[in-house]
Amino acid sequence: MSVVRELVKRLIVENPVMIFSKSYCPYCIRTKDLFDDLNTKYKAIELNEHEHGSEIQEELKTLTGQRTVPNVFIHSQHIGGFDAVNSANETGKLQEYLKQNSKL
Numbered sequence: 001m002s003v004v005r006e007l008v009k010r011l012i013v014e015n016p017v018m019i020f021s022k023s024y025c026p027y028c029i030r031t032k033d034l035f036d037d038l039n040t041k042y043k044a045i046e047l048n049e050h051e052h053g054s055e056i057q058e059e060l061k062t063l064t065g066q067r068t069v070p071n072v073f074i075h076s077q078h079i080g081g082f083d084a085v086n087s088a089n090e091t092g093k094l095q096e097y098l099k100q101n102s103k104l
């Protein structure tokens, strides 16, 4: 397995809420604000500030079919971008995702 693939998998498994982000992207900021508002801790990696950022982004595309950020995982489950997180909050699904234990 490539180093970048291992890094991405480790980040997803080790962080209950994992956000792949870019520091200047408005929807990334809104996504982080949403978790802040819910008092939910998360790990965010800013791909534009990471030495392997573009490789991580390619790996996320391979893994999820999604190349855009934010790309959010909760307990190793792929959720998607801001719209997915925001509508999951509004339907109450997000709370369910957050309560789940890691399947791994």
Ligand SMILES: *[C@@H]1O[C@H](CO)[C@@H](O)[C@H](O)[C@H]1NC(C)=O
Binding pocket: 033, 034, 035, 037, 038, 089, 090, 091
């Ligand atoms: C999450 O959804 C609830 C219920 O619709 C809403 O009241 C709340 O403002 C939302 N939280 C955020 C951070 O958007």
